[in-house]
Amino acid sequence: MNRPRVTQFFSKRRDRVIRYVGARLLVSVGLLFTLAFCLFPVLWQVITALKPASDLATVPPFFPTQPTLDHFHTVFTQRPFARILFNSTAVAILTTCVCLLAGTPAAFAFAKLRVPGQRGLLTGILAVSMFPPIAIVGSLFLLIRFLRLRDTWWALILADTTFTLPLTIWVLTSFFRDVPDDLLRAARVDGCTARQALWHVFLPVVTPGLTTAALLTFVFAWNEFLFALTFTATDASRTVPVEIALFPGVHEMPWGEIAAAATVVSLPLLILVVVAQRRFVSGLTAGAVKG
Amino acid sequence: MARVQLVGVGKHFGQTAAVTALTLDVAEGEFLTILGGSGCGKSTTLHLIAGLESPSSGHILFDHDDVTALSPRERNVAVVFQSYALYPHKTVAENLAFPLRMSRIAAADVRARVREMARLLRIEELLERKPRQLSGGQQQRVALGRALIRRPRVFLLDEPLSNMDARLRVALRQELKALHQTVRTTLVYVTHDQEEAMVLSDRIAVMHAGNILQCAPPRDIYARPASRAVAELLGNPPINILDAEVNKTSVMLPGGQAVPVPATHAAWLTRLPQRFQLGVRPEHLSLTAASGCARARVRHVEHLGKETHVLLEAESYALTVRTDADHVVQPGETAWWGWDWSHLLCFDSQSGARLLT
Numbered sequence: 031m032n033r034p035r036v037t038q039f040f041s042k043r044r045d046r047v048i049r050y051v052g053a054r055l056l057v058s059v060g061l062l063f064t065l066a067f068c069l070f071p072v073l074w075q076v077i078t079a080l081k082p083a084s085d086l087a088t089v090p091p092f093f094p095t096q097p098t099l100d101h102f103h104t105v106f107t108q109r110p111f112a113r114i115l116f117n118s119t120a121v122a123i124l125t126t127c128v129c130l131l132a133g134t135p136a137a138f139a140f141a142k143l144r145v146p147g148q149r150g151l152l153t154g155i156l157a158v159s160m161f162p163p164i165a166i167v168g169s170l171f172l173l174i175r176f177l178r179l180r181d182t183w184w185a186l187i188l189a190d191t192t193f194t195l196p197l198t199i200w201v202l203t204s205f206f207r208d209v210p211d212d213l214l215r216a217a218r219v220d221g222c223t224a225r226q227a228l229w230h231v232f233l234p235v236v237t238p239g240l241t242t243a244a245l246l247t248f249v250f251a252w253n254e255f256l257f258a259l260t261f262t263a264t265d266a267s268r269t270v271p272v273e274i275a276l277f278p279g280v281h282e283m284p285w286g287e288i289a290a291a292a293t294v295v296s297l298p299l300l301i302l303v304v305v306a307q308r309r310f311v312s313g314l315t316a317g318a319v320k321g
Numbered sequence: 322m323a324r325v326q327l328v329g330v331g332k333h334f335g336q337t338a339a340v341t342a343l344t345l346d347v348a349e350g351e352f353l354t355i356l357g358g359s360g361c362g363k364s365t366t367l368h369l370i371a372g373l374e375s376p377s378s379g380h381i382l383f384d385h386d387d388v389t390a391l392s393p394r395e396r397n398v399a400v401v402f403q404s405y406a407l408y409p410h411k412t413v414a415e416n417l418a419f420p421l422r423m424s425r426i427a428a429a430d431v432r433a434r435v436r437e438m439a440r441l442l443r444i445e446e447l448l449e450r451k452p453r454q455l456s457g458g459q460q461q462r463v464a465l466g467r468a469l470i471r472r473p474r475v476f477l478l479d480e481p482l483s484n485m486d487a488r489l490r491v492a493l494r495q496e497l498k499a500l501h502q503t504v505r506t507t508l509v510y511v512t513h514d515q516e517e518a519m520v521l522s523d524r525i526a527v528m529h530a531g532n533i534l535q536c537a538p539p540r541d542i543y544a545r546p547a548s549r550a551v552a553e554l555l556g557n558p559p560i561n562i563l564d565a566e567v568n569k570t571s572v573m574l575p576g577g578q579a580v581p582v583p584a585t586h587a588a589w590l591t592r593l594p595q596r597f598q599l600g601v602r603p604e605h606l607s608l609t610a611a612s613g614c615a616r617a618r619v620r621h622v623e624h625l626g627k628e629t630h631v632l633l634e635a636e637s638y639a640l641t642v643r644t645d646a647d648h649v650v651q652p653g654e655t656a657w658w659g660w661d662w663s664h665l666l667c668f669d670s671q672s673g674a675r676l677l678t
Binding site: 212216217218219220222223226230235 | 368393398409410
């Protein structure tokens with residue numbers, strides 16, 4: 031009588047173990063595959079950047095047998111790449127600054143003050159960033175020419191801000207809404223002027239929100255291509271994405287140099303994300319209020 | 322320490338009036354509780370005293386000085402918020418020190434006073450922690466400390482215990498009372514919890530719909546409420562209200578049952594309007610045939626251990642009776658009930674004002 035039940039018990043347990051291991055295996059394989067799919071192009075780009083020109087067209091060897099920094103050298107000596115990098119950095123940083131400076135007060139008003147027509151305004155702001163850039167690039171070009179900003183950083187900053195400021199305002203508004211009103215009241219009771227309350231209490235509490243918004247803006251401005259292509263003409267303001275697009279010559283495709291340049295421009299973003307990640311502490315106001 | 326006076330203070334938010342023509346006088350060193358349900362304007366009143374809102378009309382005086390136009394900073398008040406509102410990015414020590422640093426007190430003094438406050442509230446070992454690493458009770462103590470450290474003229478607390486579990490609430494209630502007896506600062510406490518108000522206060526101001534209905538010591542408020550609304554707000558289980566009539570010799574219960582009025586209460590027969598409302602607290606009702614007024618069916622019995630609540634139901638009224646724990650009745654039985662004449666309250670059916678005061 032007992033025997034069948036015992037074996038059944040064991041087989042059931044074994045079934046469960048097999049199913050569990052199977053599920054874990056499936057998930058792991060899936061994850062590995064996704065990871066490989068996402069990271070392989072990056073790896074390939076780095077490998078290409080390090081291979082001597084003669085090995086570029088052949089596989090094997092998959093990994094460079096004689097890694098070389100020739101392509102990097104070429105990029106920085108035979109092209110105005112340092113200047114271009116400087117342009118990109120300046121445009122991205124200035125765009126981020128403009129967005130945060132303009133977006134923070136706006137978001138504070140939306141989140142904490144009584145703004146008449148708030149819903150309509152917020153929807154309108156979002157609508158601005160919904161237009162495909164290609165739809166407005168023509169009229170923006172006329173505007174930029176009228177303002178005599180062609181081929182300057184400010185042309186790009188203006189255009190990039192048009193798209194990133196609405197996003198900044200939305201991100202910051204939702205972060206600011208989570209700051210309890212009592213926290214600002216406490217600051218006032220504790221003797222803060224409005225400016226002190228902003229500096230000592232509000233800004234430290236919303237740092238994760240500001241970091242998020244800054245990162246999104248920076249990445250957008252750093253990667254932006256269409257406006258940069260349209261509004262720049264020379265090394266004075268050209269940014270990295272456009273410059274790399276201009277690498278190919280009439281007769282040759284300098285894959286090694288493109289890969290080297292692409293590796294260089296990926297690095298700042300990688301560093302930024304890693305540094306900023308530590309700022310995205312979970313729970314914006316954890317510990318400020320209970321319940 | 323200061324005497325706090327509100328003189329005809331009103332506050333409107335757009336079209337809605339949060340507080341209307343409020344007059345309140347808090348004595349120096351007094352523990353005054355503002356008691357009321359949600360939306361009655363009690364938090365707004367606290368914000369007005371603190372200077373976080375400015376009144377639409379009226380004046381606020383601290384020790385006879387008009388502070389209506391002053392900011393919270395200039396009034397030297399301290400507030401403990403319901404959510405504690407500790408600064409999450411600062412340690413406990415920095416939280417405590419913050420009000421002192423904002424008033425530019427020398428660093429050595431700040432350190433000494435932080436230590437002193439930590440000792441008073443028994444949070445010395447927590448000074449280097451961040452608020453999120455503290456339990457609810459500990460956060461609450463830090464919030465109290467941050468408020469007290471400046472030695473404010475007025476100490477304001479906005480439902481500081483409402484986020485706690487029941488046991489902790491009772492413990493902290495006692496601590497708070499003891500703390501007030503140590504520091505003796507004028508204290509205004511806002512709560513919706515009648516038990517807290519009864520236990521803590523020197524006086525209770527009962528608030529409803531932006532008005533103060535009555536302001537008196539806890540025992541007076543309970544025993545001699547000014548109106549039906551006040552009577553209903555205090556007491557657990559709540560007071561029973563019956564529509565009654567009085568004729569030449571008796572009080573008529575709803576449904577026509579007559580209860581003869583004893584000689585001691587002859588005034589009832591002459592001074593009450595024919596129709597009035599009778600208020601009787603559950604503890605002033607009993608289930609004995611001897612003092613019996615009428616019979617009713619037992620609907621529910623709730624055993625609470627120290628006492629038993631019995632819900633009686635007749636055709637046109639229902640009553641809650643508080644009896645001893647060992648009193649045995651079964652749902653479905655019919656029981657005689659009676660009241661204690663000396664504790665009955667009569668209210669005007671229209672205005673709700675107490676009659677025969």
